[in-house]
Amino acid sequence: MRRNTSITLLSVGHACVDVYQGAVAALIPFLVDRRGYGYAAASGVVLAASLLSSVAQPFFGALTDRRAVPWLLPASTLLAGVGIALSGLGGAYALTLGCVALSGLGVAAYHPESARVARRAAAGAHSAMAWFSLGGNAGFALAPLLVAAVVGTGGLHRTPLLVLPALAGTALCLVVLRAAHARPSMPGGTAPAGGSDDTASFVRLALAVVCRSVVFIGLSTFLPLYVRQRLGGSAVAGTVALFVLYLGGAVGSVLGGALAERWDRVTVCRWSCLVSVAAVAGVLLVPGPALYGCTALTSVGLYVPFSLQVTLGQDYLPSRVGTAGGITLGLAVSVGGVASPLIGRIADATSLRTALTPLVLMPALSWLLLRTLPEPAPPKLSAGAPTTPVTGRRRAQSWPSTTRRRTTR
Template identity: 60%
Template sequence: MTTLRSRPASGAAPIAVLAAGHAAVDLYQGVVPALVPFLVAERGLDYGSAAGVVLAATLLSSIVQPLFGALTDRWAMPWLIPAATAAAGIGVGLAGLFGPYALLCAAVALSGVGVAAYHPESARLARAASGDSHTRMGWFSLGGNIGFALAPLLVGPVLAAGGLGATPWLALPALAAALFTAPVVRALAARAAAGPAAEGAGAGRRDDRAAFLWLSAVIGCRSVVFVGLSSFVALYAQQRLGRTDSAVGTAALFTLFAGGAVGTVLGGWCAARWGRVRTVRLSYAAAVPAVAGLLLVPGQVALYGFAALISLALYVPFSLQVTLGQDYLPSRIGTASGVTLGLAVSVGGLAGPAIGLLADHTGLRTALAPLAVLCALAWALARRLPEPGGAPAGPVAPEAVAAVPVAPAGRAGQP
């Protein structure tokens, strides 16, 4: 049985390039929430309508992402990675040019489809290049988190200077990343296709659909918490601190996103020592007091401090959940990646307008309070998760990690 560590495609350099491309794509997931304060100020949107823009970016994306995953389970589609990167940027670039609300939503939906098309194939190539290492997969996920974190830093100065009409400038990182990553993606795909024949990822292992459903429920809870906070934490910070300038909100959003960079790397480190499932459980347990502190403890230092703790707690399990999903459905790695990554944004996007409408009637603090309860629910659901292969939720031996088989990129689970 061929393992990823025996493939020539594995190595740190390809992971670094894929991580850079991941940063460019997930930049546009962070850009949409960062647009919300500017849409409220310049277009006069209420909370519900602003949340609808976030929904437009996530709903169609969440629907088509599992479909892209299923397609990449059967056919190698490496061309999707640069094409999807470009689409993610172009959609956001067009968003500020349209006055009608429907066209604005259509533009961010195009960006969302680009994000959706990117993730299943890139997650497969990243795992192939990682040698099935949790640490290297953590670095790949770190790229996406860095992109998220940079989004408000990019959006704030550009739109403060040029207004919503300056959004075409926001498309440049995506276009540059598409050109930069395309040669490496082609090389990885060619090496995987030319490498030694491997058994399918499901050989010798059965799909654990019950565990995958429990994991999906956990990810759904996380999605509502993260998307809800990322949509409204900038406005919440302005209200709590009695400020109207965008810098306060941008700083809060950056803190929420930037802590994810540390959390993702920390997640790989913790998983290698304590196991993925135990790490996931502890992370959601820590998220409960962190969200409560953000809403209840007064002061600027507390607000930013608890935002950073929330980011750590929600991002430590992020890449671990992706690989858990792949291991729970070893015969359908692309589908598993599409579903887990799609749920990471879709359920939260659906819940966003409800949070916005509640905030319009009761205030932001009251509307965000149920998010702490959802963190507790995620912890309770995570207690139902088994370690893949029946392994205990304890330390993972490096030799055991190295021996996990994964199908060649672009052909996982093909009959």
């Protein structure tokens, strides 16, 4: 496949998976209204999806470093959709937790392999990786609209209809895998030859992504309820706010890739953290409908570094690209859900605004962690390194050589 075609298919497939990450938060207002969940119980649903996903990410990342597992792409897509599709059936709280946890496991299985394949298909271009990330953010943005259209009009018993994006995504994955079989060099590769790991920098980067995750998942979980408190109105007002939060992420991802082509990735990440501090404060303090504007700015600030952090992590751990992708694209993103029950308990004891106020500090902590982070050198490839087909063996990375061949024609 051509690079643009590969990235487009992977991006749409990414959207079909991440719609289920966004669907968990989008279901919260309906669970609160129709099952009477409190803040702590509602945040427990988010924790169930995040916790299993967080625990499983390193396992799947290590697996993709050891061998090619392309079948994970369609299988994990389907699993993510089935979990959410079953979450509205039956009123038992434990059953709901189990279903969203199953969906989280599917999300965990998808991201390490997809990040490796996308980086290879992107041929090292930041803008191409940004478009891949855009797919995931678009899935997030569509989730509130999809849930509102299905659950808002027909009730929680209609959640089985939410499996449709997973079926579409599974079909797309099969198309990608068939093309990869015809041209085996596309999805292969793990690490550039001769690369050395910078574990200390990777750990600091991962901690910065965790801080960002706490903000994003905290707002995703409680923003719809908070907006309804501040502005009044029905669940629609909260759904609109959540849509703005996710849509701004799509804009931020593309903007981040463009900015990284002009400045280095670490500098762009630092500045986005400072923007996020002011924007989150605006969400909590600015009165009236201007809250929606602050929400959009918060989303852009949080998502400008999103794809950049994935490639930074892969460059800091060139011998473990799958692990790096699994942590930066999956684990460090979903682990923020662990903080949601704490936010919920504080909100039950005080107020929702009081519980959300500490989120202002999280982007500042990210900035401190990134402040002295080095910009890694681009990955290098040994001369004459072969491009190998997808097998169960460890493979040599080849995206720099793809770039080299293209520029010397």
